[in-house]
Amino acid sequence: VIFRWWKISLRSEYRSAKPGETKETHENFLENSHLQVQIALIFGAKILDYVFNLCEGKFDFLERLSDSLLLNIISYLDLEDIARLSQTSRRFAKLCTSDKLWEQIVQSACDHITPDMRALAEDMGWRQMFFTNKLQLQRHLRKRKQRHGSQRSSQP
Numbered sequence: 001v002i003f004r005w006w007k008i009s010l011r012s013e014y015r016s017a018k019p020g021e022t023k024e025t026h027e028n029f030l031e032n033s034h035l036q037v038q039i040a041l042i043f044g045a046k047i048l049d050y051v052f053n054l055c056e057g058k059f060d061f062l063e064r065l066s067d068s069l070l071l072n073i074i075s076y077l078d079l080e081d082i083a084r085l086s087q088t089s090r091r092f093a094k095l096c097t098s099d100k101l102w103e104q105i106v107q108s109a110c111d112h113i114t115p116d117m118r119a120l121a122e123d124m125g126w127r128q129m130f131f132t133n134k135l136q137l138q139r140h141l142r143k144r145k146q147r148h149g150s151q152r153s154s155q156p
């Protein structure tokens with residue numbers, strides 16, 4: 001574990017201060033309560049927990065995956081599982097409510113998406129479109145066509 005720090009100050013006596021560095025093996029870091037307190041004070045308890053887990057060999061491999069790969073994986077989950085996953089972290093909450101995810105889900109649930117349906121989904125959001133029943137969608141599509149038809153006829 002390597003920690004580096006810099007002193008930032010307007011005082012002239014600190015202008016020539018060089019960066020500091022502490023190197024510890026994982027085992028030594030786990031036993032060094034002074035360094036742990038410093039890490040907790042500066043970075044907070046979450047970062048200290050994260051470093052502890054890394055030192056103990058507990059890696060969160062999901063955190064290392066890209067958003068696009070996670071979206072692809074999430075798109076295969078049941079709706080209940082997506083709802084539960086969205087409650088586990090801010091990152092998963094953002095991913096589970098993203099338009100990219102719900103576009104994939106709608107595309108896998110529908111045989112064919114017409115250009116009108118795609119335009120409506122971009123207006124109202126893919127998630128909202130997924131949870132809207134067919135009758136309401138037909139009504140939205142009719143209204144959208146009427147609006148665009150009246151706008152075109154009013155233009156010279």
